[in-house]
Amino acid sequence: MCEKEARNTLIRHGLKVTPQRLAVLETLRNMDSHPATEHIAGFIRKNYPHIATGTVYKILNTFVEKGIVKRVTSDRDIMRFDARTEPHHHLYCAQSEQIADYFDDELTRMLEDYFKKKQIPGFRLEEIRLQLVGNFTDTGTDNKEGNNSHHHE
Amino acid sequence: MCEKEARNTLIRHGLKVTPQRLAVLETLRNMDSHPATEHIAGFIRKNYPHIATGTVYKILNTFVEKGIVKRVTSDRDIMRFDARTEPHHHLYCAQSEQIADYFDDELTRMLEDYFKKKQIPGFRLEEIRLQLVGNFTDTGTDNKEGNNSHHHE
DNA sequence: TCCTATTTAGGAATAATTATCATTTAATAA
DNA sequence: TTATTAAATGATAATTATTCCTAAATAGGA
Incomplete structure (x- = not known):
């Protein structure tokens, strides 16, 4: 169910469906903690050990450009992300x-x-x-x- | 006038008055652009070439702790600062x-x-x-x- | 003026992020 | 299904922002 939704989101935005992108999107949608890139990468590696950190960065940037996820600014010097796109x-x-x-x-x-x-x-x-x-x-x-x-x- | 104000601010917050601190505070108060640390350092170096970047970082952190200046979050991965402390x-x-x-x-x-x-x-x-x-x-x-x-x- | 705790300079170290590029992979169409 | 091609990934190097470290300098009080 969740993978299907993620897959549809990618297709709807004209992105190729790759296991890495699915993993990033599903992970972010299942985490409510507004994780930083490293957290997302670490979480994904539990099931999918071979994802490169740079790939996660690139995927997240692509998602932000497409409006699939949003950046959340923090007082520290790291970027965090949010999969909710409704106004909040x-x-x-x-x-x-x-x-x-x-x-x-x-x-x-x-x-x-x-x-x-x-x-x-x-x-x-x-x-x-x-x-x-x-x-x-x-x-x-x-x-x-x-x-x-x-x-x- | 401006240096005097800056000097008073430092004393009021129990900080030693140093040329570097005066320079950072005056600069930030005279810039409305919510500069990042590097911008502040660069600007100060025009008149005061020997200030170290690390010093500017340390001074800004001290100022934030004391409530003299505020951090402004940005979508990029850098911190920017604001000398206005009134609610806005x-x-x-x-x-x-x-x-x-x-x-x-x-x-x-x-x-x-x-x-x-x-x-x-x-x-x-x-x-x-x-x-x-x-x-x-x-x-x-x-x-x-x-x-x-x-x-x- | 002298003393001492702070502060600074300078550079090295770390952390977060981006860039590079060879290799692999997904989508498309024959 | 397979060949084709553009795009994505992995590994690593490079960059950027920030912090840490230590010796030297200095502010402010005695």
């Missing part, structure tokens, strides 16, 4: 390196409405990203892969 | 590497009010950062140092 925002932990998705349609709508009314002179707005910086208080979810998003509303 | 947001140009300040008190207030009412479960919010991604349309301001901020309201 991010929670950043000030202490740990954790980044979580934050879905909030009301907020998204509020911001869109705001900028529909109030144009910024000299700037054509394309995307609104909110970085919510703070601390996670539910210590239970610590680093547990796969439950790293907050839905609201 | 940023305009990112998708093409060029330009980042501009965006001051909008109404917006800041709206977001603060929103999160005062709507708590995020499991998360203690400390800072709200808005990244407005798009394109600068006023080609006149291209890269011109010193006029890189947008006030609104």
Whole structure:
């Protein structure tokens, strides 16, 4: 099911289907932790030991160009990635390196409405990203892969 | 006047006053372009040729710890800095590497009010950062140092 | 002025990312 | 199915951003 979806995504964007690309896309879609390139490569190597790091970098860049995944900026000097393309925002932990998705349609709508009314002179707005910086208080979810998003509303 | 202010800032934060620190702080305060470390170092070297790159990195880290300057995240893998500590947001140009300040008190207030009412479960919010991604349309301001901020309201 | 803890310079070391290029592979069509 | 061709991958080198290290310099207080 997941592989099929990944395969379709690649084809839909005019990309050749390779095992490496499938692995990167499936991995990223199954990880909610907004992993850095090395994390993705390391995770893939568990099942598919021969993937080269450079290949993962190249694949991720291709995916970003095609809009299949998004970059998430972090305060550290590494790039992290996100397979969710629906409009959403991010929670950043000030202490740990954790980044979580934050879905909030009301907020998204509020911001869109705001900028529909109030144009910024000299700037054509394309995307609104909110970085919510703070601390996670539910210590239970610590680093547990796969439950790293907050839905609201 | 500017050196005096910079000097006071250092003293106020319990830092020794050194020519290097003054140079970094004055430079960053005079540049609106949210420069990366290398840009700051390069700029300083025009008047003060012997400053070491590592020194600039160390000084900037110290300043961030003390809250004198802020980090600005970029889509590229470099850190950029901002000497403005008042609450404000940023305009990112998708093409060029330009980042501009965006001051909008109404917006800041709206977001603060929103999160005062709507708590995020499991998360203690400390800072709200808005990244407005798009394109600068006023080609006149291209890269011109010193006029890189947008006030609104 | 002198003393001492900090700070700096300079370079080496590390980490993240990109580039290169020979080899392999996926898609296409005969 | 096989041949063809453009594209992708692996391995490694190169680049870039940043940190680390240590001796020398220096700020600020006694």
